[in-house]
Amino acid sequence: MDIKWDQILIIEEPIMFWTFIGLIVSSIGLVAGLTYFKKWGWLWREWLTSTDAKKVGIMYIVLAIVMLVRGGIDALMMKYQTAVPENTFLSSQHFNEVFSAHGTIMIFFMAMPILFGIMNLVVPLQIGARDVAFPKLNLLGFWITTAAAVLYNIAFLVGGSPDAGWTSYFPLAGKEFTPGIGNNYYYVALQISGFGSMIIAINFMVTILKMRAPGMGLFKMPMFTWTTLITCLIMIIAFPIFTIALLAGMLDRVFGSHFFTVADGGLDMMWANLFWLWAHPEVYIVVLPAFGIISEVVATFSKKRLYGYHSMVWAVIVISVFSLLVWVHHFYTMGVGPTVNSVFSITTLAIAVPTGIKLFNWLFTMRKGRIAFEQPMLWALGFIPTFLIGGVTGVMLGMASADFQYHNTLFLVAHFHYTLVGGVVYAVFAAIYYWWPKFFGFKLNHKLGNWHFWLFNVGFNLSFFPLFFLGLDGAARRMYTYSAETGFGPLYMLSFIGTLLIAAGVVFFVINMVYSSLKEKRITDRDVWGTGRTLEWLVPTPVPAYNFAVIPKVEALDEVWHRKETGKALAFDEKEIKDIHMPSHSGLPFYMFVAFFISGFLFVWEFQALAIASLALPFLGMAINSFTSYDEGYYIPAKEVIETERKGGGEQQWKAK
């Protein structure tokens, strides 16, 4: 161990110092507020231990939005640093830490949790289920992800932030070139977050395969459910690769093994190989649910059935297979030779075909549709050209011979921001505006939403389009500064201004959430938008704990739309309602959060024996779960269900389409 104990708290730099003070003040404020309003019990019972998939989903989204702010502040710092040549706002070391944190947090603790949150909210409703297959496991997944997020986020104050990029390539990331403990956070925190992802994947796969309403065959599932299913499949296949790579990396750093070292027969590029074997599918893990969201939104607001539903499903399945066959395109420049590069070039270009099919399907869905320009549709419309630019530049990067020019330049940075922001973030905002009223009983304000969309959209393009040109001019990524003679200055400045607009857009989003919860009109229509197509629009608004008072029988794809078309009864006879069985709350997942956090922390700090011993903590939790008496859950009496149904959207009328 080469830990300098006098440097545990990193607060010498003013930015760190004020962040530290800010964190302490806001934590004290939070604790004081909860105590003053006597909300501790409420928080514990209603949220932290709730096995209701909807509440777990909302907690995921809260976690993700906090992380979005953290990662966003990192982005602002980077952009401010590079806005002018020879800037001294950040040191090179600090810049490295900031871009590493930005990438890691945005992927693992923003994009994935927010999509998990949306899955938790929407998938059970779309398949006509009352809950997920394993409610307690679901909550456990959330708390393990949170343990990882907290562990990763304390790094910059306690021990030093990982500084080898979100890809954390060996040998740079190894002890040989990065001594100290900072980089351990990467391996340990992501390992823990991987458990959370795996739990989610298995849970949703079982939920979708086993808990669909009667009559809902696989090809009657809504598109978002389909993409979630395939995402889970990719997660189950790809995450074990990353688990092994992270384990080997952690053993290298903490226990002195030689998997990826330069010395003693290690193979450093094997890290890159294993990392991308997982990380390319990871791209699809985050973007496929986004495709699903866009499909739902486009169909709803074009008032048409999704064009080419079957081709859409097959495109997703083909993408899931191909996603595992393209990983080398991330390191063509390793020098592996023309044969390998050509093969991976071809597979990479081939994957553009199913993606193109999807884009055309969305366009054809809109064609001759009567498009309603509601907030979600605005984001979907913004998504299509933005994602297209990301996709086309991806094809450019996919050509191995050309890639040698683009590799590790800002061109690449612009490309993946166009796919990940233009793809995932736009879709997530669409999803939030689309499903928000279903869960909270009011829409988000239209005017503030417009400000949010336009500031974000203009800001995003202003921020990242210049990076294509900078990249072609030879500006490398991860460069903490540059000289004035390069001529990069003006475009970098433009990019910084764009980032400010993005930040302003996000501020409007936060204002919108607060304003709308205070001022917006309450609605109880089941079919909030009037043109809903899938089963979530069949339940009362806001959604009751039990989701469906009576499990619907499904006859068609877009069941709710089908019922409206055929004039079939949309609600059910109250006599059909029986007592509804629900899962009990559980404090055990919170215990696992503490256990994983402590154990992870000990691994990071290289207390080898103590760390291994601390693995007993999570196992203890599992033992408690196995050997305490089985929890039968509880029942919501039929009378209460009937009351809720009458009150919340009891209007059994449906708006004419």
Add this chain to the structure above:
Amino acid sequence: MSSKTHASGVGNIVGYVLGLILTFAAVWIVLESSLATSMKWTIISIFAIIQAGLQLFMFMHMSEGEDRDAKVVHTVYAIFMGIIVVFGSIWVMTAGHPIG
């Protein structure tokens, strides 16, 4: 599970004996035979694959039950992915610059 296709006691015994033979044959080839090392690797790899198939069909009921198609599909898919990951990695890591 449908009893019609369920492995009978005879099947289990045959599988068990075959499994033992394959295991001891592999041990014998490695420890006792005088074949070249590369030949030993090849033979025991083939034995391992046969062994895996044996276990899947004789004891893990791959081809039985109402969800047998699903089981076959994901087993084939898993094998496909395993091949991609293992042989893909070896190919990518060795083509162009052999590792000593």
